[in-house]
Each structure stands twice: as structure tokens, then as C-alpha cells.
Amino acid sequence: MTAPSPSSPEAPASEQTASQGGGAGPAGSAGTAGTAGTAGTAGHAPELQALAAAPAALAPLALKIPIIGAVAALLQLGMALAARGETRFQLATSADFLALPVLHLPAAAVIGVLAALSAGAAAWALHRARARAAIGIGVKAILGAAFALSFLTWVGAGRDSVIPLVTILSSALALSVPLVFGSLAGLIGERSGTINIAIEGQLLGGAFLGAVVASMASSPWVGLIAAPLAGILVALLLALFGLKHRVHQIVVGVVLNVLVLGLTSFLFSTVLAHNPAGLNAAMRLPALPIPVLAQIPVIGPVMFKQTILVYLMYLAVAVLSVMLFRSRWGLRMRACGEHPKAADTVGINVMRTRVNNLVLGGALAGLGGAFFTLGSGLAFTKDMAAGNGYIALAAMILGGWRPLGALGASLLFGFATAVGQTISVIGSPVPANIILMIPYVVTILAVAGFVGKVRAPAAEGVPYP
Structure with a gap:
């Protein structure tokens, strides 16, 4: 079977273009390359458009910190319900330059406020996690400090002894x-x-x-x-x-x-x-x-x-x-x-x-x-x-x-x-x-x-x- 000539209708479009615009010299070569590239891109246009329209892959949700915060808030809520009376914190020792008075705090109310703070930090961590953004060390520090203070308040609730906060730290x-x-x-x-x-x-x-x-x-x-x-x-x-x-x-x-x-x-x-x-x-x-x-x-x-x-x-x-x-x-x-x-x-x-x-x-x-x-x-x-x-x-x-x-x-x-x-x-x-x-x-x-x-x-x- 005889191959079709460049001018025949059966010839591919790229060959016809090459025959017409690229007879000799660099101009013809450039025209051939440019036309071929355009034709190739046009041929793959549907695939490229589909790829561009596809949704980007999202990073997995980092739910560890929000879960830890929620559990901590629930534990603090349980401490608040179980706490009775006041907790006394000693904020200074006898050798300190400034003698601070013993701090009397209503245990249940303080733990409740700290539980709300932990819940808010957990909610913020969940928001950041859903946005695939870094949670940050600040949220973790708030969760840890709130839970530790809640635990100390619960331990000293209704007791005659004083929690020596400065000594502990x-x-x-x-x-x-x-x-x-x-x-x-x-x-x-x-x-x-x-x-x-x-x-x-x-x-x-x-x-x-x-x-x-x-x-x-x-x-x-x-x-x-x-x-x-x-x-x-x-x-x-x-x-x-x-x-x-x-x-x-x-x-x-x-x-x-x-x-x-x-x-x-x-x-x-x-x-x-x-x-x-x-x-x-x-x-x-x-x-x-x-x-x-x-x-x-x-x-x-x-x-x-x-x-x-x-x-x-x-x-x-x-x-x-x-x-x-x-x-x-x-x-x-x-x-x-x-x-x-x-x-x-x-x-x-x-x-x-x-x-x-x-x-x-x-x-x-x-x-x-x-x-x-x-x-x-x-x-x-x-x-x-x-x-x-x-x-x-x-x-x-x-x-x-x-x-x-x-x-x-x-x-x-x-x-x-x-x-x-x-x-x-x-x-x-x-x-x-x-x-x-x-x-x-x-x-x-x-x-x-x-x-x-x-x-x-x-x-x-x-x-x-």
C-alpha cells in the first residue's frame, strides 16, 4: 500500500503543516516544532483539564491533641463535681523577699473554669486540625498547665493542709x-x-x-x-x-x-x-x-x-x-x-x-x-x-x-x-x-x-x- 502524500487528505495534519511551513531553514524547523507541540498539547487537553479539576489530596486529620484535650476537660469536670470546700495555696516561703498571703480558692469553681479553658483549647486544636494547620506548643502548654493546676486544686480541696506551690515548682x-x-x-x-x-x-x-x-x-x-x-x-x-x-x-x-x-x-x-x-x-x-x-x-x-x-x-x-x-x-x-x-x-x-x-x-x-x-x-x-x-x-x-x-x-x-x-x-x-x-x-x-x-x-x- 502506497503511503499518502503530504498534500493528500489522508495525510496527518502535522505532516501537512510541516510540508507547508518547514521547507528549509531554521524558520521551518521552528514552525514544525511549535506546531507539533501545540498539536500534542491540544491532544492531551482533556486529560490536563481533568487533572486540574481533580481535588487536591488532603493531609490526614491530626486529632491526637484535640482528643487529649477533650479527655482532660472531662476529667477536670469530674474533679469539679467531686471537689468540696476550699483549696489553700502557699505562694511564698518564709525565706522569700515578699511574703504573700495564703490563697484560698473555691475548689469546684476553680476546677470548672480550668475545665472550660481546656475545652476551649481542645476546640481550638480541633479547628486547627481540620484546617490542616499546626496546632502549636501554646495549646499543649495550656492543656498541661490547666490539668496540673486542676489536679492540685482537687487534691487539696476541703483539707486543712496547704498546697506549697512554690516548693513543688x-x-x-x-x-x-x-x-x-x-x-x-x-x-x-x-x-x-x-x-x-x-x-x-x-x-x-x-x-x-x-x-x-x-x-x-x-x-x-x-x-x-x-x-x-x-x-x-x-x-x-x-x-x-x-x-x-x-x-x-x-x-x-x-x-x-x-x-x-x-x-x-x-x-x-x-x-x-x-x-x-x-x-x-x-x-x-x-x-x-x-x-x-x-x-x-x-x-x-x-x-x-x-x-x-x-x-x-x-x-x-x-x-x-x-x-x-x-x-x-x-x-x-x-x-x-x-x-x-x-x-x-x-x-x-x-x-x-x-x-x-x-x-x-x-x-x-x-x-x-x-x-x-x-x-x-x-x-x-x-x-x-x-x-x-x-x-x-x-x-x-x-x-x-x-x-x-x-x-x-x-x-x-x-x-x-x-x-x-x-x-x-x-x-x-x-x-x-x-x-x-x-x-x-x-x-x-x-x-x-x-x-x-x-x-x-x-x-x-x-x-x-
Whole structure:
């Protein structure tokens, strides 16, 4: 069969156009290409129009925070219905600059107002979720603060005892110190790609060495300087076996925790117990009130009338928050934790970065361990860290591997511990042990993804090279 000529009716339109407009030269070629492109676009016009008219895919509804807020509001409503009488809050201590009177509040009314506030925050969170917009940390803070204050009001309703609000907040901040330092130690290690399970051993070693050196030098300040050395030693062992010899980092961390626990317990029983005055004296770092700021009612005694450890905690969180995301050091660290091969390609020494971060984290954890002895004014005892290293890891995960998030999660743990200690003294319809379980329940929910998705660094625990 003979092919149709370009001028015949059977010839395609594109060929006819090419024959007429593109005899020779660039003009003809351009005309051919332009006409062909137009014809192709016209041929696909219905498909393109249908694609443009199709509805855009929407992100799934993030209903976790609205659900949590609604449940919190319902629980607060139940507290309001069960509350009887007044709740008395003590807003100052005898040592404060400004003596505030005891605050008498009608328990049911206060809890009802806070329940309405939680319901409003939950409704706003639902509105933001339906709009596929970020809910923000403010709504979460309102929900948490409203529920905590409602619970304290319910606990003290109709009782003769006073709720020492300032004491609870001060204790919560102090109890969070080892957790914050421990979570920061884990954070900078994992951000560079190394899993640091040995935080428990670093805290315990810092508490031990700080107490011993402070007793020998008769100065808690000298012990504070020595405490980070214990954490650094544990970190170097973790780097030696976990990074250089490629032993599984989680296994090495657990073994180091057991090693430090056994070693400190042995030395306590055989050495410290026979000379407590010279090697294990109870020494305490003095409180250092900041002028003017320490005189602010409620906030001043809580935040600005603390030991040097608390102020160092403020500094560490602030510096790491800036350095981690706004400096070349932080960029290199995160590159080693996310894609070490790419980091190596651009000239970053991955091994050195990981070792340096482990050493820095060990120093921070050892400093946090000094709280158990020098910060609390206690002599060293066996297993003094009491699992706080593992709680610090949970705080790191709950905080999303961010310094401010780790601080918030650690404060949650510290607040729950302080509330549990307080209500065990003043009495409560809820056992204190139940209160102490709250942070662990929150951690389980966070790890399960109910509170929010958290993503670990992609190359954590992966040896390189």
C-alpha cells in the first residue's frame, strides 16, 4: 500500500503543516516544532483539564491533641463535681523577699473554669486540625498547665493542709537537673549517630566522683569540677568499644552501666564506708540568688534562687538550642547522624565528630550526676542514680531529639516526682505511687506515636566507616 502524500487528505495534519511551513531553514524547523507541540498539547487537553479539576489530596486529620484535650476537660469536670470546700495555696516561703498571703480558692469553681479553658483549647486544636494547620506548643502548654493546676486544686480541696506551690515548682526544677543533663548527653550523641545508653553509668559515676573529691578537698566546688571526668571516662569506653571496635552500641552501653554500678557499689562498701568523713561527707552547693530576679513573687524563688547546677542547665539548653541548628558545628553533627557517607564526602571526619560528641555528652551527664550528691547535700549511696539515666533517654525521645523538647519532658518528670512527694505528705485520694507513674505512661504513649510522631536520626547506631 502506497503511503499518502503530504498534500493528500489522508495525510496527518502535522505532516501537512510541516510540508507547508518547514521547507528549509531554521524558520521551518521552528514552525514544525511549535506546531507539533501545540498539536500534542491540544491532544492531551482533556486529560490536563481533568487533572486540574481533580481535588487536591488532603493531609490526614491530626486529632491526637484535640482528643487529649477533650479527655482532660472531662476529667477536670469530674474533679469539679467531686471537689468540696476550699483549696489553700502557699505562694511564698518564709525565706522569700515578699511574703504573700495564703490563697484560698473555691475548689469546684476553680476546677470548672480550668475545665472550660481546656475545652476551649481542645476546640481550638480541633479547628486547627481540620484546617490542616499546626496546632502549636501554646495549646499543649495550656492543656498541661490547666490539668496540673486542676489536679492540685482537687487534691487539696476541703483539707486543712496547704498546697506549697512554690516548693513543688522549686523541687520539680531541681529534680529535673540530672534528667536535663542526661537527655542532652544522649541528644548530642545520637544526633551524630551514636546511641548512648550509658547515661545511667555516667550519672552514677559523676555522683560518686563528685562526692569523693569534694570530701577530700573539703569543697563542693572542687567536686563539681571533678564530676564531669567520670562521665568522660565512661564516654571514652563507649567510643572505644562501640565506635572503634564496632561492638553493638546498646550492648556496650548496658554493660557499662552494670560495670559502673558494680564498681561504685564495691568501692562504697570497701572504701567509703570505712572513712565517711574523709571520703563521703555530705556536702552541698550553696544557693545563689540572682539579685532583683530572685525577688519576683513565685517565679523568682523557683527559677532564680537555685544552685549553680540549675544555672548551668539553663546555659547548656540555651547554647545547644542555638548551636545545634544555627552553627556549622551543629550542621556537621546532624550530617553525621543523618547521612555519614555524604558528610565524609564533603570532608567531615565522621569518627572524630562522633567521639567528640560522646566526650561532650559524657561531661554533661557527669555534671548532672553531681546533683545527686553535691546538689542535694547527700552522701553517696549505692545505685544513687536510681534509673534516672533511662528516664533521661525517655525524655530525649519525648522531646524529639531537641534541647527545648528534652527540657520540657524532663520538667514533666520532675514535676510528677515533686507532686508525688508532696501529696504523700499532705494526703491525697490518689496514691503517690500512681502520680509517679504518670511520666512513664506519657512516655509509652509518646513512643507509641499517640502524643506525636518522633523520628530518630537516620544513621544512629550505624558504624562508620
